Amino acid sequence: EELSVVGSWSSLPLYKQYEMPFWTETLSEVSGGDLTATMTTHDQMGIAGGDVFRMLSQGVFDVGMTVGDYAVADSAALEGLDVPLIATDAATAQKAVEAARPMVDDIYKDVFNAKVLAIAPYPPQVVFCNGEVSNLEGLKGKKVRASGRMTAKFLEALGAEGVNIGFGEVPGALQRGVVDCAVTGAGSGYNAGWWEVSSHLITLPLGGWDPVVTAINLDKWNSLSDAQKSTLESAIKEKFEAPAWQSAQGALANDIACLTGTGECTYGDAHDMTLVAANDEDLAKAKEVLISEVLPEWAERAGPEWAKRWNDSVGKVTGVELTLN
Amino acid sequence: MIPFTAFGLLGLLALSIPVGIVLFLLAFGIDFFFSPFPLMRGLGQVVWSSSNSATLIAIPLFVLLGEILVRSGVASRTYTALDKWVSWLPGGLIHANIATSTMFSATSGSSVATAATVATVAMPQARALGYNEKLFSGAIAAGGTLGIIIPPSINLIVYGFLTESSIPQLFLAGLLPGLLMALLFMIFTVILCVLWPSLGGPRRPSAWRERFVGLLDLIPIFGLFAAIVGSIYAGWATPTEAAAIGVGIALAIAVQQRAFSLDMLSKALRGAVRTSAMIMLVVIGAYVLNFVLTAAGVSRALQDLLNGLGLGPLATLLVIVLMYIVLGFFIETLSLMVATIPIVVPIIVHLGYDKIWFGILMIILVEMALITPPVGLNLYVVQSARGRAPFKDVMLGCIPYAFAMLLMVGLLILAPQLALFLPSSL
Amino acid sequence: MLMVCVLYTLVEILTRQLGGSLGGVDEISGYVMAITSSWGVSYALTERAHVRIDLVRERLVSKGRALLDAIAIMSLAATALVVAWRGWSVVAKTLSTGARANTPLETPLWIPQLLWWSGWLWFAISAVLLVVYVMLKLFVSDEDAIEEAVGMGGSE
Ligand code: NA
Ligand code: NA
Numbered sequence: 001e002e003l004s005v006v007g008s009w010s011s012l013p014l015y016k017q018y019e020m021p022f023w024t025e026t027l028s029e030v031s032g033g034d035l036t037a038t039m040t041t042h043d044q045m046g047i048a049g050g051d052v053f054r055m056l057s058q059g060v061f062d063v064g065m066t067v068g069d070y071a072v073a074d075s076a077a078l079e080g081l082d083v084p085l086i087a088t089d090a091a092t093a094q095k096a097v098e099a100a101r102p103m104v105d106d107i108y109k110d111v112f113n114a115k116v117l118a119i120a121p122y123p124p125q126v127v128f129c130n131g132e133v134s135n136l137e138g139l140k141g142k143k144v145r146a147s148g149r150m151t152a153k154f155l156e157a158l159g160a161e162g163v164n165i166g167f168g169e170v171p172g173a174l175q176r177g178v179v180d181c182a183v184t185g186a187g188s189g190y191n192a193g194w195w196e197v198s199s200h201l202i203t204l205p206l207g208g209w210d211p212v213v214t215a216i217n218l219d220k221w222n223s224l225s226d227a228q229k230s231t232l233e234s235a236i237k238e239k240f241e242a243p244a245w246q247s248a249q250g251a252l253a254n255d256i257a258c259l260t261g262t263g264e265c266t267y268g269d270a271h272d273m274t275l276v277a278a279n280d281e282d283l284a285k286a287k288e289v290l291i292s293e294v295l296p297e298w299a300e301r302a303g304p305e306w307a308k309r310w311n312d313s314v315g316k317v318t319g320v321e322l323t324l325n
Numbered sequence: 326m327i328p329f330t331a332f333g334l335l336g337l338l339a340l341s342i343p344v345g346i347v348l349f350l351l352a353f354g355i356d357f358f359f360s361p362f363p364l365m366r367g368l369g370q371v372v373w374s375s376s377n378s379a380t381l382i383a384i385p386l387f388v389l390l391g392e393i394l395v396r397s398g399v400a401s402r403t404y405t406a407l408d409k410w411v412s413w414l415p416g417g418l419i420h421a422n423i424a425t426s427t428m429f430s431a432t433s434g435s436s437v438a439t440a441a442t443v444a445t446v447a448m449p450q451a452r453a454l455g456y457n458e459k460l461f462s463g464a465i466a467a468g469g470t471l472g473i474i475i476p477p478s479i480n481l482i483v484y485g486f487l488t489e490s491s492i493p494q495l496f497l498a499g500l501l502p503g504l505l506m507a508l509l510f511m512i513f514t515v516i517l518c519v520l521w522p523s524l525g526g527p528r529r530p531s532a533w534r535e536r537f538v539g540l541l542d543l544i545p546i547f548g549l550f551a552a553i554v555g556s557i558y559a560g561w562a563t564p565t566e567a568a569a570i571g572v573g574i575a576l577a578i579a580v581q582q583r584a585f586s587l588d589m590l591s592k593a594l595r596g597a598v599r600t601s602a603m604i605m606l607v608v609i610g611a612y613v614l615n616f617v618l619t620a621a622g623v624s625r626a627l628q629d630l631l632n633g634l635g636l637g638p639l640a641t642l643l644v645i646v647l648m649y650i651v652l653g654f655f656i657e658t659l660s661l662m663v664a665t666i667p668i669v670v671p672i673i674v675h676l677g678y679d680k681i682w683f684g685i686l687m688i689i690l691v692e693m694a695l696i697t698p699p700v701g702l703n704l705y706v707v708q709s710a711r712g713r714a715p716f717k718d719v720m721l722g723c724i725p726y727a728f729a730m731l732l733m734v735g736l737l738i739l740a741p742q743l744a745l746f747l748p749s750s751l
Numbered sequence: 752m753l754m755v756c757v758l759y760t761l762v763e764i765l766t767r768q769l770g771g772s773l774g775g776v777d778e779i780s781g782y783v784m785a786i787t788s789s790w791g792v793s794y795a796l797t798e799r800a801h802v803r804i805d806l807v808r809e810r811l812v813s814k815g816r817a818l819l820d821a822i823a824i825m826s827l828a829a830t831a832l833v834v835a836w837r838g839w840s841v842v843a844k845t846l847s848t849g850a851r852a853n854t855p856l857e858t859p860l861w862i863p864q865l866l867w868w869s870g871w872l873w874f875a876i877s878a879v880l881l882v883v884y885v886m887l888k889l890f891v892s893d894e895d896a897i898e899e900a901v902g903m904g905g906s907e
Contacts, residue, residue, distance in 0.1 A: 004362050038361060038622070045619045046612060048374040050853060051367070054844055060367040061620075073860065074848040111848050152855045162855050165777060171491050193491060301857075341808040341903075342823045343801035349830045369837035373867060377785040379777035385787060595794075602791025603800045609788065705802040715809060 001228060003037045003220070004061040006052060008212050010041040013187060013251070014122060014244060019065065019214075022240040030235045035228060042066060056217055057112040064114075065214040067122065068104070069148040075111045076301035077103065079150045080310045081119075082208035083298075085283075085290055086318045090249035093121060093209045099313040103306070104213065114215040118236045120244035122185050123251050125151070125207025128198040128273075129181040130174045136202070136282045145170055145182035150298060151207045155183075157293040158286065171197045183207040186255035195259055195271040202276045203256055204283070209248075214240075287320070295322040330355060330618075334655055338699045345603075348610030352617040360621040368613065375612035376605060383479050384438065385601035386568035390575050391429070391442030392593035397579035399545050400446045403428060406539030411511070412529035416518035418456060419464045420511055422447050426468025427507040428543075430475035431550045432571060436658070436695050437604055440469025440703040444710035460517065460524045462711060463696075463722020466703040467510060467729075470692035473658075475503035477553060477567060480691065483662055484684045488670050491681075494748040498681050499688065502733065502743050506689070509729040517725055545578045603709070604702065638676040639738075645669055646690065646734060653694025658702065661691055685744040686737050693730045696723040778854050782863035789870025793877050796827070803903060816902070817894040821885050824901045828878035835875040838868045 007019045023037040042052050042064075049070035056064040068081045081100045087093035097119050108114045125147075133139065140159035146152040152162035163179050167188075173179045175197040182194070183206055189195070214236065221229070257263035261270040278286075299307035299322055307324055315321050333354055337347040356364040394400040404425050411420035422443055429439045444465045451461045473480040476496035485495050517524050553571045579585040636644065652661055666687075673683045695703040704719050711719070737743055795801055808819050844850070845860045852858040881901055888896045 002361075040619060040622075046375075046615050047367070047371060051370045051374050054370055054841075055367040057844070058366040058370075058840065060364060061362050070853065073853040074844070074850045076851070149853050149855065149857070156855065172485075172493050175491075175493060196491065301851075337826075339807045340822055341803045341819050342826045343803050345801060346823075346827045346830050349834070350826060353830075353833070365833070365837065366840075367837075368834065369839065369841040372834055372838060372871075373785065373841050373864065376788045376867070377781045377863070379780040379784070382780045382784040385784070598787060598791045599795050599798050599800045602788055602795040603802060605788040606792050606795070606801060709800065709802070 001035050001224065003035065003063050003216075005037045005039045005063040006045065006056075006061050006065070007039055007041040008065050008067065010044050011191070012122070012185075014120060014212060015041060017247075018120065018240055018244045022236065023063075026239045027232070027235060030239070031228070031231045035232060037063070053108070053112045053114065053213075053215065056114055056215060059217055059219065061217075062220045063117070063214065063216045065118075065212055067210045068119070068213045069150075069208075069210060071112075071213075072149055075107050076298070077303070077306040078107050079148075079298055080302065080306065080314060081213075082148070082150070082211055083290070083295070083314070083320075084125075084151055084154050084206050084208045085204060085286055086314070086320050087209065088205060088283075090121065090209075090245060090252070092318060093124070093205075093211075093248070094245050095317045096314050097121070097209075097211050099317045100310075103309055103313065108213070108215050109218065112215065113218045115218055115221045116213060116215050117233065118214040118241040119211045120214070120241050121248045122210040122212060123187045123248065123255055124185070124205035124209045125183050126186050126189070126204065127181050127183050127202040127206050128174070128189050128194045129200040129202065129276075130177070130198040131180055131200070133181070133200045133202065133276055135276070136204070136278055136286050139181065142180040143178070145173065145179045146207065147183060148207065148210075150294065151183060153297060154206070154290060154294045157289045167192070170194065174198050185210065186252060186259060190255055190258050190268070190271075195273050199274060200276050201256070201259055201273045202278065203252075204278050204286075291320060291322060295320075299324065329358065335699070343606070344699070344705070345606030345610040348607065348614045352610075352614045355614075355617050355621055360617060362620050364617050364620055367616075371613050371616050372609055375609050381605070381608070383568045384604060385597050386572055387438035388441060388600045389593060389597035390432070390568070390571045391438050391445070392596045393572065393575040393579055393590075394546075395442060395445045396589050396593055397575070397582050397584035399542075399575075399578055399582065400425075400429075400442055402542040403546050404443075404446045404450070406542040408529065409531035409536045409539045413531065414511070414515055415522070415528060416460075416511075416514040416524075417528045418447070418450060418454065419461055419514050419518070422461065422464040423468045423507055423510045423514070426465065426471050427475065427504070428546055428550075430471040430473075430503065432546065432553050436470045436472035436480075436692065437600075437702050437706050439472030440466055440706045441600055441710065443469060444707045448707075448710050454527060457524055458711070459718045459722040460514070460725070461722065462707050462719045463724070463726060464510065464514065466696045466701075466707045466719055466723050467726030468507070469703045469706070470695045470730075471503050471507055473692060474499045474506065474685070474688050476500060478688070480658065480662060480688055481684065484666065484687065488666060488680055488684065490684065494681055495684050497747040498685050498744040501747055502685055502689065502737060505736070505743065506729065506733050509733060510726055513725050513729045549574055549578075600706070600709070603705075607702065632672075638678070641672070641676060642678065642738065645673070646686075646738075649687065649690035650693060650697075653690060654697045654699065654701075658691040658694050661694055662687065679741065679745060681748060682737070682741045682744045686734060689730055689733055689737065693727055696727060778852060778856055778858065782858075782867075785867045786863065786870060789867045789874065791870075793870065793874040796874065796877060796881075799902065801827075808903070813894040813898070814892075817889060817897045820897050820901045821882075821889055824878065824881050824885055828875065828882045831871065831875035831878045835868070835871045838871050842868050 005023045007015050009015060020039060023039050028036045042049060047055065049066050050073055052064045052066040053071045055061065068078055072078045081097065081104055087096050101119065104119065105116050108116050136158065142160050143163050144155050144160045145163050145165050146155050155162050165173055170182045171192065171194060174182060254266055258265035258268060258270050259273045260275045261272045262275060304324055307322060311321055330351065333351050334347065337350055338344065353365065404421055407424040408418060408421040411424050412418050414420050426439055426443050429442050447465055451458055476499055478496065478499060481495040481499060485491065549571060552574050553567045556567050556570050634644065670680065670683065674680055695701055698704060698720050707719050708716050803823065808816055842861060842864045845864050850860045852860055885897055885901055
C-alpha cells in the first residue's frame with residue numbers, strides 16, 4: 001500500500017530529521033515493504049499551511065502534517081492544543097499535548113474527516129526583539145509580529161500591538177523598526193538570520209510550541225487492514241513521535257546557545273544576542289493575563305463544551321484553570 | 326510526463342487558447358494521466374490561496390501607479406526629458422525606452438508594471454516617428470525586466486522569503502547589476518544600430534539648455550523613488566505598503582499637475598484591473614500547474630537528475646543556469662522561482678555559493694524568462710499596448726537583449742562582487 | 752466591473768489612511784486581491800485582454816481564425832466552470848466549519864470567499880454565454896461578429 005504524504009516545512013529539522021526518514025525509510029522497513037510512501041511537503045507543493053488539512057479532508061493526499069495552529073481557521077477549539085506559556089519545558093509541553101489528544105482526535109474527525117496519527121513539537125516559539133527589553137513588561141506598547149491567533153491575542157492582552165506580517169518580511173521589518181519584536185521558533189530564527197537584525201531574545205514560549213499534527217484521511221484509514229493500522233500506529237508513535245519529543249528540549253538549549261553565545265553551539269556559528277530571562281513575578285503576571293483574558297476569550301470562540309473539556313484535560317496537567325461562565 | 330507537458334503546452338498555445346487557460350488545461354491533463362494524487366479536488370483551495378495574497382496586491386498597485394503617472398503626463402514628460410539626454414546615440418529613442426525603464430524600475434517592484442508603463446508612453450512615439458517597431462518594442466519589454474532587479478522588487482521579496490535571506494541586502498545586491506545591465510542594453514543597441522541603421526530610427530540630438538530644463542520634469546519621478554524606497558528604509562512601510570504610498574503620491578502629483586479628474590481615476594482603475602487580472606489569470610494558472618507538477622514528482626525528478634550528474638561546482642552551476650533558460654521559455658517568472666528555489670538553492674549553498682549572490686543571478690535568469698516566448702509576460706504586456714500589430718515583432722526585438730542578459734549572467738559568475746559589494750560594505 | 756473599481760478605491764484609501772499602523776491591512780489586501788482577480792478576469796474577458804499566442808492564428812483565413820476563437824472560448828468556459836465548481840467546495844467547507852481567519856481580526860471567511868467565488872461564477876457564466884453566442888454565429892458563418900466578441904484583443 002503506497003501512501004501519498006505531505007510533510008511540514010521542508011527546510012526545518014523536524015522534516016529533515018524525523019518526518020522524511022520515517023515515511024520514506026522506517027515505515028517500509030517495519031512493515032516489511034507492505035506500507036510505503038511518496039513524500040513531498042506543503043511548501044514544495046506551493047500550498048498554504050492552512051490548506052493542508054482542508055485538502056486532506058478532500059482526499060487530495062492520504063497523510064498530511066502541519067502546525068495545528070495553521071488549521072485553527074476551521075476550528076477555534078483547536079487553539080486549545082497550543083496555549084502560550086502554559087508549558088515552559090518540553091516535558092510539560094508533551095504532557096499538555098497528550099492530554100489534549102482526545103480533543104484533537106475529535107476535532108480532526110469532525111472537521112477534517114481525518115484520523116490523528118501523531119503530534120510532534122516544533123522548537124518553542126520565542127521572542128526576538130530589536131532594542132532593549134528586560135522583561136515581559138517591556139513588551140508593552142511594542143509592535144510585535146505574531147503567528148497564530150491566540151498568540152496575537154495574548155500579546156495584545158500584554159499591552160503589545162500585534163502585527164501580522166509574513167515570515168520573510170520579518171528581518172526587514174525588524175531592521176527598519178516596522179516591528180520591534182517578532183515571535184518564531186528559536187531554530188527558524190537562527191536559520192533565517194534574525195540574529196542579524198535583533199538584539200534581545202526572550203526565551204519564554206510566548207508563542208507556544210507549535211505542535212505539528214500528523215493525520216490520515218479517514219476513508220483511507222478505514223481502507224487499511226487491521227494489521228496495517230496497528231503497524232502504522234505503533235511505528236509512528238515509537239519511531240517518530242517519541243524521538244521528536246526527546247530531542248525538543250535539547251534542541252531549544254542548543255538554539256539558545258547558538259543565538260546568544262552562552263554555551264556550545266553544535267551546528268554553526270554562535271551569535272551574541274542578549275538573553276532575557278523572565279523572572280517569576282513577570283511570569284506570574286503574564287499567566288494571570290492569560291487566565292483572566294486570553295483563555296476566557298478563547299472559551300467564547302470555541303464554546304463552553306470545549307472549554308470544559310480543556311479544563312479537564314490540558315488544564316489539569318498544567319495546573320491552569322479557566323473560569324467557565 | 327515531461328514530453329507530455331512540453332508538447333501539450335506548445336500545442337495548446339499554438340491553438341491561441343489564452344495562456345492562463347492553457348496552464349490550467351495542462352494541469353488538468355497531468356493530474357488526470359500522471360498524478361498519484363487526485364489533485365483537482367484541491368483546485369479551489371489552490372486558486373483561493375494563491376490569489377488571497379497581500380504580496381500580489383503590489384501588482385495592481387504598481388500597475389495603477391503607472392496608469393496614473395501616464396494619465397497625469399508625468400510618464401511622458403519623463404520620457405521626453407530622458408529622450409533629450411540619451412537619444413543622440415545611434416538607436417535614438419530606443420535609449421529613451423531603456424533609460425525610462427531604468428527610472429521606473431526604481432519606483433516599481435514589478436517588471437510587468439514597468440514594461441506596461443513605458444510601453445504605453447513610448448509606443449505612440451515610435452509610430453509617430455516611424456521607428457522600426459521590432460527593436461523598439463523589444464527594448465521596452467527587456468528594459469521592463471529591470472523592474473525586478475533594481476529595488477524595490479517583488480521577486481526579490483519572494484526569494485528572500487523562500488530562502489530566508491535578508492530582503493534589504495537582496496535589494497542592495499540588485500542595484501549595481503541592474504544599472505550595469507541597463508548600460509549593457511544601451512551598448513548592445515548602439516552596436517546594432519551602427520551596424521544596421523534600419524533597426525532603429527532617427528537619432529535625436531538636443532541642445533544642452535533643453536536638457537537641463539528637462540531635468541525639472543524628472544523631479545516627480547525622483548520624488549516618487551525617494552518616497553517608495555525611502556519609506557521602506559526609514560521603516561515606515563513594508564515593501565508592499567510602499568506600493569500603496571506610491572499610488573498616493575502619484576495621485577497627489579496628478580492633482581498638482583491639474584491632470585486629475587474622476588474620469589481619469591476611473592480609467593486608470595479600469596486599466597489597472599484589466600492588466601492585473603490578465604496577469605493574475607496567468608499567475609494563478611501557473612500556481613495550479615506548479616502545484617500539479619510538484620505533486621506529480623517532476624521537481625523531485627529534477628533534483629535527482631542534478632545530484633546524479635556528479636559534476637563540479639561550476640559545471641553544476643552552469644547546468645542550473647541552462648535549466649533556468651530552458652524552463653524560462655515555458656514558465657512564468659514567479660512560479661519559476663517558487664517552483665525551483667526549494668530544490669536549487671540548497672544545492673547551490675551546498676556547493677559553496679552565496680545565497681544573496683545566487684538570488685541576483687536567478688533574478689536575471691527569470692528576467693530572461695519574462696521576454697522569452699511562449700510564456701513571457703513582458704512580451705504580452707508590450708504587445709497589449711501596441712494593439713493589432715504582429716506579435717512576433719516584440720519577440721524578435723527581444724533577442725539581442727536576451728543575449729545582453731546572458732552576458733550579465735557570465736559577468737556575475739566571473740565577478741560575484743558585482744552583487745556582493747554593496748551589501749557587504751553597508 | 753464597477754464594483755471591482757469601488758472595492759479597489761476602498762482598499763487604496765484604507766491602506767493609505769492606515770499606513771503600517773494597523774494590523775489587518777495585509778489580511779484585507781489579500782481578500783481584495785482575490786476578489787479583484789476573480790471579478791477582474793471576467794472584465795478582462797469582455798475587454799478581450801487575456802493574452803493569447805497569435806503565431807498560428809494570424810496566418811489563417813477568417814474561417815480558421817473564427818474556429819480557433821471558438822476553441823479558445825470553449826476551453827476558457829470549461830476551465831471557468833471547473834474552477835467555479837471546485838471553488839464552491841472551498842466556500843462550502845468554510846460554511847460548514849464556520850471558518851474564521853487565523854488572525855486577530857477573525858474575519859468570517861465566508862464573506863471574502865463568497866465574493867471571490869461569485870467572481871469566478873460570473874466568469875463561468877459570461878464565458879458560457881459567449882460560447883453560445885459564438886456557436887450561433889459560427890452556424891451562420893458570421894466571422895466578423897466572432898472576431899468582435901472573442902477575437903484577439905488590442906489596447907483600449
Ligand atoms: Na524595481
Ligand atoms: Na519565458
